[in-house]
Structure formats: structure tokens, C-alpha cells
Amino acid sequence: MLLRVESLHAGYGATPVLREVSLEARAGEAIAVIGPNGAGKTTLLKSIAGMLRATRGRVHYEDRSLVGLRAFQVARLGLVYVPAERELFPTMTVLENLELGAYTRIATARKNLEYVLALFPRLAERARQLAGTLSGGEQQMLAIGRALMSGPKVLMLDEPSTGLAPKAVAELYRNLSRLKRAGLTIVVTEQQVPLALSLTDRAYVLEQGTIRLSGRSAELLGDPGIKRAYLGVA
Amino acid sequence: MTAILFDGVVQGLQLSLLAVGITLIYGLGGVLNLAHGQFAVVGGVAAALFLQFGLDPISSGFGGILSAGILGLVVDRTLLLPAYRYRGEERLLLGLILTLGFSFLVDGYLNWQVPEFSLSFRLPVPMVEIGGIPMRTASLAASAIALAVFAGLFAFLKLTLTGKSIRSIIENEAGAELCGIDPSRTRTLIIFLAAMMAGVAGVTQGLSSSLGTEMGPEFTILGLLVAVVGGVRSINGTLAAGILLGVVNAFASHYVGAYVAYIILLSFAMATILVRPTGLLARFT
Amino acid sequence: MKSISILALVLALVPAVAGDSAYYLRLATLALIYMAWTVAFNLIFGHTKQLFLCLNALAGTAGYVAVVLAKDAGLSPWLTVPIGAAAAAGLGALFSYVSVRRGLGVIFLGIVTLAFSLIFHNLVLGLRQYTNGETGLVTRGLGLPLLEQPVPAYYVFLGVLLAALLTYHLLMRSKSGMAFRALSDDELTAQLSGIDVTRYKVLAAAVASAILGLAGALYAFYNGIVSPSVFSFVGIDIPVLIALLLGGMRTRLGPVLGAAAFTLIEEMVRPWGQLNVLVYGVLLIVLFTACREGLVPLATRAAAAFRGRRAPAAGSRRVQEAER
Numbered sequence: 072m073l074l075r076v077e078s079l080h081a082g083y084g085a086t087p088v089l090r091e092v093s094l095e096a097r098a099g100e101a102i103a104v105i106g107p108n109g110a111g112k113t114t115l116l117k118s119i120a121g122m123l124r125a126t127r128g129r130v131h132y133e134d135r136s137l138v139g140l141r142a143f144q145v146a147r148l149g150l151v152y153v154p155a156e157r158e159l160f161p162t163m164t165v166l167e168n169l170e171l172g173a174y175t176r177i178a179t180a181r182k183n184l185e186y187v188l189a190l191f192p193r194l195a196e197r198a199r200q201l202a203g204t205l206s207g208g209e210q211q212m213l214a215i216g217r218a219l220m221s222g223p224k225v226l227m228l229d230e231p232s233t234g235l236a237p238k239a240v241a242e243l244y245r246n247l248s249r250l251k252r253a254g255l256t257i258v259v260t261e262q263q264v265p266l267a268l269s270l271t272d273r274a275y276v277l278e279q280g281t282i283r284l285s286g287r288s289a290e291l292l293g294d295p296g297i298k299r300a301y302l303g304v305a
Numbered sequence: 306m307t308a309i310l311f312d313g314v315v316q317g318l319q320l321s322l323l324a325v326g327i328t329l330i331y332g333l334g335g336v337l338n339l340a341h342g343q344f345a346v347v348g349g350v351a352a353a354l355f356l357q358f359g360l361d362p363i364s365s366g367f368g369g370i371l372s373a374g375i376l377g378l379v380v381d382r383t384l385l386l387p388a389y390r391y392r393g394e395e396r397l398l399l400g401l402i403l404t405l406g407f408s409f410l411v412d413g414y415l416n417w418q419v420p421e422f423s424l425s426f427r428l429p430v431p432m433v434e435i436g437g438i439p440m441r442t443a444s445l446a447a448s449a450i451a452l453a454v455f456a457g458l459f460a461f462l463k464l465t466l467t468g469k470s471i472r473s474i475i476e477n478e479a480g481a482e483l484c485g486i487d488p489s490r491t492r493t494l495i496i497f498l499a500a501m502m503a504g505v506a507g508v509t510q511g512l513s514s515s516l517g518t519e520m521g522p523e524f525t526i527l528g529l530l531v532a533v534v535g536g537v538r539s540i541n542g543t544l545a546a547g548i549l550l551g552v553v554n555a556f557a558s559h560y561v562g563a564y565v566a567y568i569i570l571l572s573f574a575m576a577t578i579l580v581r582p583t584g585l586l587a588r589f590t
Numbered sequence: 591m592k593s594i595s596i597l598a599l600v601l602a603l604v605p606a607v608a609g610d611s612a613y614y615l616r617l618a619t620l621a622l623i624y625m626a627w628t629v630a631f632n633l634i635f636g637h638t639k640q641l642f643l644c645l646n647a648l649a650g651t652a653g654y655v656a657v658v659l660a661k662d663a664g665l666s667p668w669l670t671v672p673i674g675a676a677a678a679a680g681l682g683a684l685f686s687y688v689s690v691r692r693g694l695g696v697i698f699l700g701i702v703t704l705a706f707s708l709i710f711h712n713l714v715l716g717l718r719q720y721t722n723g724e725t726g727l728v729t730r731g732l733g734l735p736l737l738e739q740p741v742p743a744y745y746v747f748l749g750v751l752l753a754a755l756l757t758y759h760l761l762m763r764s765k766s767g768m769a770f771r772a773l774s775d776d777e778l779t780a781q782l783s784g785i786d787v788t789r790y791k792v793l794a795a796a797v798a799s800a801i802l803g804l805a806g807a808l809y810a811f812y813n814g815i816v817s818p819s820v821f822s823f824v825g826i827d828i829p830v831l832i833a834l835l836l837g838g839m840r841t842r843l844g845p846v847l848g849a850a851a852f853t854l855i856e857e858m859v860r861p862w863g864q865l866n867v868l869v870y871g872v873l874l875i876v877l878f879t880a881c882r883e884g885l886v887p888l889a890t891r892a893a894a895a896f897r898g899r900r901a902p903a904a905g906s907r908r909v910q911e912a913e914r
Contacts, residue, residue: 122479146485158480160473171473174466175485221485337697387879397697398641399878402831406874409828413868420864526708533701564716571705571712578698579688 079128103267106277120152161203172220208239317551323528326499332475336400342524348373348504370504377500424511536584628845630798636839647710649806650821675803682799726817
């Protein structure tokens with residue numbers, strides 16, 4: 072088990088959001104966390120990534136506890152998070168953004184850069200452009216590319232399809248597929264349920280801060296409850 | 306006319322040295338350092354002490370600059386610790402008051418211990434003619450040093466990975482953390498550099514005119530005004546603003562008097578905050 | 591209300607205790623002035639989080655306006671003092687209004703008001719024909735004989751302080767008080783709950799600036815001389831800030847106790863001369879790191895503990911460590 076979350080409680084100030092959340096991911100697995108708006112998907116990822124401190128529970132990554140670590144420490148361990156806001160550096164070039172992604176692994180930076188540019192040729196074309204001038208889909212690619220620059224073991228993405236045109240979304244998930252096949256462990260949260268379920272091996276349904284359902288993505292796709300709740304809307 | 310312009314540019318560059326330091330500390334540390342001028346004064350005082358101990362002028366200057374940097378380090382690692390436990394506006398406010406208090410502390414101490422102090426370097430050749438315009442070598446030297454420091458800073462920020470990480474933190478601290486960059490370690494580095502730059506300003510003040518222990522608050526305010534006009538998050542804007550305000554101040558002082566000149570500078574700053582808080586010159590550079 | 595009455599009684603007895611010492615009576619009178627100023631600052635900064643770093647300029651504007659109008663236009667101080675106070679109130683309200691409209695944060699408002707403070711200083715120095723620059727103007731014999739004798743002057747300022755405290759009391763008891771409490775907790779939420787944030791901030795600033803101006807204008811006459819150093823930043827803003835922190839923000843008598851405590855400290859430090867600035871620095875640092883609550887809350891809790899009651903929770907404004 073590469074990543075294991077046990078009985079996680081987290082929230083903002085006095086407002087609790089997550090209650091008794093547990094999930095796990097094996098090396099090379101792709102898991103999805105789906106659920107409606109406000110369910111706590113972002114809170115969950117932020118708690119794992121160290122951007123938010125959990126109030127109770129455990130988070131284990133490669134036998135290390137992540138609870139209490141700062142975000143940059145978690146990133147250095149090989150678990151990188153791509154938030155919904157992407158958090159790029161708009162006045163810096165695409166290349167500079169990527170370079171900074173490799174800040175903690177300078178030795179392999181060159182190799183990773185070649186890999187990322189091969190994976191996202193569009194980024195290679197726009198290498199010297201300022202990140203703020205890219206389109207939504209390109210910014211998403213850059214955010215993922217930057218995350219890959221440190222050669223991570225786990226990639227967490229928060230609603231990566233947000234704000235993207237359908238064609239860009241399809242391209243995004245094609246790329247995520249390729250990354251999965253290359254052995255990367257992926258955790259993705261989505262409101263676009265069919266996409267998330269088709270990419271991943273297993274999925275968790277998060278509603279109102281707790282896990283309601285979990286299982287193999289293929290099975291969940293066929294579940295009538297899921298169909299009614301999420302696929303009708305998707 | 307050109308003499309006034311030259312004086313304005315020289316003074317402006319010195320103000321920029323201070324202002325860029327304030328900008329960096331604000332952008333990276335989220336703290337408005339009201340003690341920044343005191344770094345400059347301490348740098349000058351240290352340089353004078355080294356001179357007194359018999360060290361040659363150049364080494365004394367470097368010693369003073371380094372001392373200023375070390376003071377900055379100490380402030381970051383001790384005084385500002387309570388401020389760093391907070392975020393955003395709380396941190397700004399706490400940092401402001403703490404550095405204000407520290408500024409008084411240093412001011413009071415220096416004026417008590419060395420009230421007659423004045424640092425002044427004498428150069429062997431007082432005047433030099435360039436392109437038919439007589440210029441004081443001291444002012445030229447001060448400007449050259451300031452420009453060299455800026456060139457070094459820009460090269461550092463633009464070309465080195467550490468420099469880029471600094472820019473990234475100023476731009477988006479959350480994003481930088483996601484890249485594995487440790488903001489507090491970088492912040493300490495930047496305060497060290499900013500304080501050293503203030504030290505340079507203090508020493509060059511001793512070069513181009515003279516430095517007294519009571520100049521701390523004035524340095525801070527002028528640096529703050531320039532930083533505000535240039536945009537507290539824009540380094541290029543701050544450099545441009547420094548030169549602009551330096552020139553404006555020189556001309557205004559000459560034609561309408563020191564008080565009105567000061568009022569003009571203050572009005573620039575107020576206008577910037579009210580009309581374009583990101584800085585009058587931030588986007589043009 | 592009860593506490594204010596007790597305070598009034600206690601303070602009214604001071605001249606009897608001070609006896610014939612003109613020095614101590616003057617000290618007490620100055621303390622009263624600073625108390626009034628601190629009450630005002632409590633409204634601006636304590637309750638509505640507006641960092642005005644121009645208290646000296648507001649008080650000074652009132653002072654100079656009152657004196658110059660009395661001197662050059664021959665108007666009676668009974669007229670010019672209210673005019674001065676009104677001018678201060680107008681300026682304070684203006685800064686508050688503009689800052690809310692432009693969405694200026696605490697820091698930028700602080701910088702703007704600091705700039706104003708400096709502009710005031712330089713204006714006074716620059717407009718020599720009216721203000722006589724650095725030397726200043728003599729204010730004796732301009733028509734306020736009440737202020738030229740120590741004991742009556744003391745009671746005048748006691749009156750000002752009580753008026754300020756009463757105003758504060760009435761404000762806090764009214765709808766405005768509720769608005770202030772909501773504001774200082776969370777401005778955005780207050781705004782969303784339908785509270786007109788602009789109106790209450792400007793109101794607080796206007797009332798506080800009026801108090802600043804009233805005390806400032808009267809001070810100018812009481813002092814016998816008005817000059818830039820009478821209304822300096824280090825002489826007014828810093829002591830008031832320290833006094834408010836010492837006494838406790840957002841409390842009724844905190845400003846009074848804080849200003850009294852500060853006056854004591856000033857007296858103790860006086861023989862050290864120039865070192866008072868150093869002491870200010872240390873005080874600011876210590877107050878802002880160690881005890882951010884101040885004397886009054888500490889005393890309240892001590893009293894409650896003494897009586898065996900459970901003390902109220904410390905109202906620390908520390909942001910939760912949850913969000914990093």
C-alpha cells in the first residue's frame with residue numbers, strides 16, 4: 072500500500088468538513104474520489120498534501136506519516152498535488168514554471184523536462200511564453216507537467232477538468248491514462264464522473280464529508296444509485 | 306539642470322536600494338519592515354567602527370554591509386517569529402508594529418551611545434569631468450556601486466534557480482510550496498540580502514554625503530514611499546520609482562523648497578495607494 | 591455607566607491630592623488628554639480595525655486651525671475650537687470613507703495616514719506665514735482664561751474625557767455598538783449580513799476624530815505654545831498606541847488605565863532622557879508579543895478567578911493553525 076488514509080477528520084477553523092474518511096491506493100493504481108460540490112473532495116486532497124492540517128486520523132505514505140508535515144515537505148517526499156486553482160506562476164515562462172517544479176530534484180531535471188515536453192508537445196511550442204497567457208487547457212497541462220518534473224510517485228489532481236473545453240478534457244484524460252500506464256499512482260477528484268471512473272481502477276464516493284461508497288470503478292459505473300445521482304447530471 | 310538631474314538619479318538609486326529591500330521582504334515575508342532604514346544606519350555605523358579599528362575603507366565598507374545583513378538575519382529569526390505564526394493581514398500588522406518597535410529601539414540606542422556619530426568617506430579625487438559636466442566622484446562612485454548591486458540582484462533573480470524560487474514565492478507562495486520550495490528558508494535568505502542592500506545604501510550615503518544615526522526613520526519612510534509607488538510586489542517597478550522620485554525630489558527641492566518637495570513625494574505615494582495600489586509603475590516594467 | 595461615575599469621582603479628587611504641585615497637576619492634566627485620545631483610538635483601531643497613523647495630524651490640524659483662526663481672524667476660541675474639532679472630524683471621516691470605498695487593507699490605510707501625518711508636519715513647517723514654522727505660535731491670552739490656570743484646566747479636560755467616555759458608552763450601547771462588534775469579528779460576514787460597513791466605519795472615524803480634535807485644540811491653548819513638536823508622531827501616536835495596548839483594546843476603561851500606566855512609565859523613564867524612545871520600542875515589542883490583551887482583561891479575569899467564577903475565554907485573535 073503506497074498511500075493510506077485512516078479515519079481522517081479535517082476542517083477549516085471551527086467548521087469540520089471531513090469525518091472518518093479512509094482510503095488507500097496501491098502503487099500504480101489510479102483511484103477516483105467523486106461526489107457533489109461541497110462534499111469535501113478538495114479538503115481531503117489538501118489534508119493529504121499538507122496544505123491543511125487534519126484534526127484527527129492518520130495519513131501514511133510509504134510507511135511514513137504525513138500528518139503535521141508542511142506542503143513543501145510532502146512534495147519533497149514524492150507526493151505532488153495539482154490543485155483546482157493550479158497555482159502557476161503567471162509572469163514566469165512555461166520553461167521557468169517547469170524548472171521550478173524540479174526544484175527538489177535538480178539532478179534529474181533535464182531528463183524529466185524532456186519527458187514532460189514529449190508528453191505535452193504544446194508546452195514545448197510555448198516554452199518561452201508567459202504562463203499567464205496560456206489557454207485553460209494549456210495551463211492545466213503546465214500544472215501537471217510542473218508536478219511531473221520532480222519525478223513523483225503519486226500525483227493528486229483536484230477536479231482537473233474544470234473550465235476545460237470537452238476536447239481539452241478528452242486530451243487531458245488521454246494523457247493521464249498514459250501516465251498511469253507508465254506506473255504513476257494517481258488520485259483524482261472529479262465532478263465529471265464518467266471520465267474519472269473510466270480512467271481509474273477504484274473509486275470512493277464522498278458525500279457530506281464521509282465515504283458513502285467505494286469499489287471498483289467499473290462496478291460503480293453500473294451501479295443504479297450512482298447512475299441516478301451522478302450520471303444523470305454529468 | 307543636468308547637475309540637478311544627476312543628483313536626483315544618484316539619490317534615487319540609493320532610495321531604490323532601500324525600497325527594493327522593503328519590497329522583497331514584503332513580497333516574501335509578508336511583513337512591512339519599518340526598521341529597514343535602521344539596517345542602513347547600522348551598516349554605516351559598523352563600517353565606521355571597522356575604520357576606527359584601522360581597517361582600510363573598502364574592507365570597512367564590506368564589513369559594514371555584512372553587519373547589516375547579519376542584523377537582518379537576527380531580526381528574521383528572533384523578532385519576527387511571532388509574526389510568522391500568522392498569515393495575511395494579521396502577520397502584516399504584527400510585523401509592522403514589531404519592526405516599528407525595533408526601529409525605535411535601535412534609534413534610541415544609537416542616539417544614546419553615539420549621538421555625535423557621522424560617517425563620511427573622503428575620496429582622493431573630489432571632482433571629475435564627464436562629457437563636459439563636472440561631477441563629484443563620490444556621487445559617481447555611489448551610483449556605480451548601487452548599479453552594480455542592482456545588476457547583481459537582477460542576474461541572481463533572473464538566472465539562478467534560487468533567484469527564480471524567490472520570484473516564485475513572491476508571485477505565488479502556495480504554488481512554490483507545491484514545488485517543494487521551503488518559504489521560510491528562502492525568506493531568511495532574502496532578508497539577509499535585503500538588509501545587506503540597505504547596508505550598501507548606508508555606506509554609500511557616507512560616501513556621497515554623510516550618514517548620521519538619526520537618519521534611520523527618514524530612510525525607512527523614503528524607502529517605503531518608493532516601494533509603494535513602484536508597487537510593493539514589483540522589483541522592476543521599485544527601481545524605476547526610485548529613480549523617478551529621486552529626480553522629482555531633486556527638482557522640487559531646487560525650485561520649490563524641501564518641504565514642498567517632501568509633500569510632493571508623499572502625495573505621489575498617497576495617490577498610488579488610492580488610485581493604483583499595485584504600484585504606479587508596476588505594470589509598465 | 592457605574593464604572594464611569596466611579597472614575598469621574600476618583601479623577602475629580604486628583605487636584606486635592608496633587609496639592610500645590612503645579613508639576614504633578616500638569617502631569618495629571620496631560621494624562622487626561624492622552625486618555626481622551628486613547629478612547630478615540632480605541633474606537634478607530636480597537637473596534638473598527640482602521641489603522642490611523644495620523645492621530646497627531648488630526649489633533650494638530652484642530653489645534654492649528656483653532657489657534658490660527660483665533661489669532662489671525664480674531665475669532666473667539668469658543669468658536670474656533672469646535673471648528674478645529676469639526677475639521678479633524680471631517681478629515682478622519684474622509685480617510686475612513688475613501689479607504690472603505692477603495693477597499694484599502696489595514697496596512698495601506700496605515701501608510702496613507704502615515705503619509706498624511708508627514709504631510710501635516712511639512713505643511714506646518716512650510717506655511718510659515720500662518721504657523722510660524724518650527725518656532726510655533728504663542729497661545730496665551732487668546733481668550734480662554736479657563737485653560738491658563740492649572741486647576742480649572744484640569745477640570746476642563748476631565749470634562750472632555752468624561753464626554754468622550756460617555757459618547758463611547760452610548761455608541762457601544764446602541765445599534766452602532768453591535769455593528770462594531772460584528773465588524774471587528776469578520777468584516778466580510780458583517781457586510782453580507784446586511785450591515786452597512788462603510789457607514790459604521792466612517793461614523794467611528796468621525797466621532798473619534800472629533801474627540802481627537804477637541805482635545806487637541808484645547809491642548810493647543812492649554813500648552814501656551816503650539817508648534818510641530820507639540821503634535822509630533824512620536825509624541826502622540828506611539829504613546830496612544832502603547833496606552834491602548836497596555837489597557838486593553840475594545841474595553842471601556844482600558845484606554846484610561848493604559849494612558850495612566852503609560853504616564854507613570856514616562857515619568858519613570860524621564861531621568862534617562864533620550865532613552866524614552868528605546869523604552870517605547872521595547873514596550874511595543876513586548877506588548878505585541880506577550881500580552882496582547884492588556885491590563886483590563888487581565889484584571890477582569892484575575893478578579894473573576896479571585897471571586898471563584900469561571901473566567902471568560904481569552905479573546906485571542908490568533909488565526910487557527912488549521913489553514914497553513
